[in-house]
Amino acid sequence: MGIFTRSVASRKPNESMKLIVTTFVGVVFGFLIGLAFPALYLSKFNLSSSVLSSIDFKYTEYTKSSPSSSADVPLPVGNDSSSTNVTSNKIWVPSNPRGAERLPPGIVRPESDLFLHKLWGKPSEDLTSMPRYLVTFTVGYDQRKNIDAAVSKFSGNFTILLFHYDGRTTEWDEFEWSKQAIHVSVHRQTKWWYAKRFLHPDIVVPYDYIFIWDEDLGVEHFNAEEYIKLVRKYGLEISQPGLEPNKGLTWQMTKRRGDREVHKETEEKPGWCNDPHVPPCAAFVEIMAPVFSRDAWRCVWHMIQNDLVHGWGLDFALRKCVEPAHEKIGVVDAQWIVHQSVPSLGNQGESQDGKAPWKGVRERCRKEWSIFQMRFSAAEKAYFKAINSTSR
Structure with missing residues (x-):
């Protein structure tokens, strides 16, 4: 310690100054070197493959x-x-x-689908077959025998989907086919309410055709596979089976003709059709048993109003979803059904002001038809007005 102290004390002033200058120059030189090279970022560091x-x-x-x-x-x-x-x-x-x-x-x-999967095994082995068509029925348990007869007319190429408006689902397991069907249960709702919420186009996209049917249809003279063949043959995007001509007809267009396989136009009462290519003389099917192609359904689904649940008025507007409508909408005569007109859903209503439940339901149907017509007309007018104003 004595030697070190003496050596420091014995340094000359000029040597101390040299040391200070050298240190300063070194710091400045290091700073300049740092500016001359880009910063090394950890995120750019190249890790070896072994690491x-x-x-x-x-x-x-x-x-x-x-x-x-x-x-x-x-x-x-x-x-x-x-x-x-x-x-x-x-x-x-x-x-x-x-x-x-x-x-x-x-x-x-x-996109998704309605295919059923297993809870075990490999996902790739779940589906041994994928149905190409979908049929939905909106049902109450009281109509189970009629639905059982209807389902027998649809092959394994069809997914069966039941919408239950009476809340009874497990009882349907008395039918073997029901155990493979899809069941959706919500009390007192219509098929269009279900369709808007459970048949989104991106869910039913695997199916070439979608049947959205009522529960009170007699199908003795109907075969679904043969029906599909005729729909393809005549290029129908929206269709329905012909109706038995002697029972409960409303429109001439949907009346079955015995001399042909398919018809696309008809004659109605004088003054009902200003244009032979528009409803109810053409481009028209009823809403009790419609069948939609995948592309047509994508359009129709968007047309369905969320709050109008009975679907009245839709049949006159379906033509907006295909072009030319009078060629792509038609009735299949060779595969026909009977509308039994069972007021089962109507009886799900409530009695008001002493009226029978079904009367209140029918009044709601008529109101919805009027509302839908006004909405569609107003929407079209607004659209064309906007187009005309931008083109000036």
């Missing part, structure tokens, strides 16, 4: 980014060398379905 192989990436959090961002790059996935560059990633794909813009497109499944 990466020992890391299990279980979860990657994607942060929200602006749709206009041009720097959004998907996170690399795989074992190639490019996947070793881990960067800060943000995903926004405007072409994805609304709400799924932040997902990588490869994982997006915008």
Whole structure:
């Protein structure tokens, strides 16, 4: 310690000044060197493949980014060398379905189906067959025998879907086919209420044709597979079976003709059709037993009003969903049914002011028809007005 103290004390002033200057020059030189080279970011660090192989990436959090961002790059996935560059990633794909813009497109499944799956085994082995058609019935348990007879007319190519308006579902297991059917139960609702909520076009997209039928149809002279053949043969996008001509007819258009397989037009009472190509003389089927192609149903589903549950008025507007409507809407005469006119759903109403339940239901039907007509007319007028104003 004595020697060290003496050596420091014995330094000359000029040597101390040299030391200070040298230190200052070194600091400045180091600072300039730092500016001359880019910063080394940890996120750009290239990890060796041996290190990466020992890391299990279980979860990657994607942060929200602006749709206009041009720097959004998907996170690399795989074992190639490019996947070793881990960067800060943000995903926004405007072409994805609304709400799924932040997902990588490869994982997006915008459509679904009604196919039944097992709870065990491999997912790839779940489906031994995939039905090509869908038939729905809106039912009460009292009509079970009629529905059992109707279901027998539909082959294994059909998914059977029952909408229960009386809440009784388990009793249907007396029928073997019911155990493979889909059952949806909500008290006192109509088939159009069910259809709007459970038959979204992206759910029923696997089916070529969708039957949306009432429960009180006699099907002794009907075969679903033969019906589909005729629908394809005549290019019908919207159709129905012909109705027995001697019972409960409302419109001439839906009356079965015995001299042909299909008809697409008719003659009605004088003054009812100003144009032979519009309803009820053409481009018209009733709502008791309609059959829609996949594409036609996508349009019709959007047309169905959420609060108008009986569907009255839809039959006159269906022509808006296909073009030319008088060629693509028709009645299949060779496969015909009987409308039994059982007021089962009408009896689900409530008695008001001393009126029978079915009378209140019928009044609601007429009100909805009027409301639907006014809405459609107003919507069309507003559209054409907007188009005309922008074209000036």
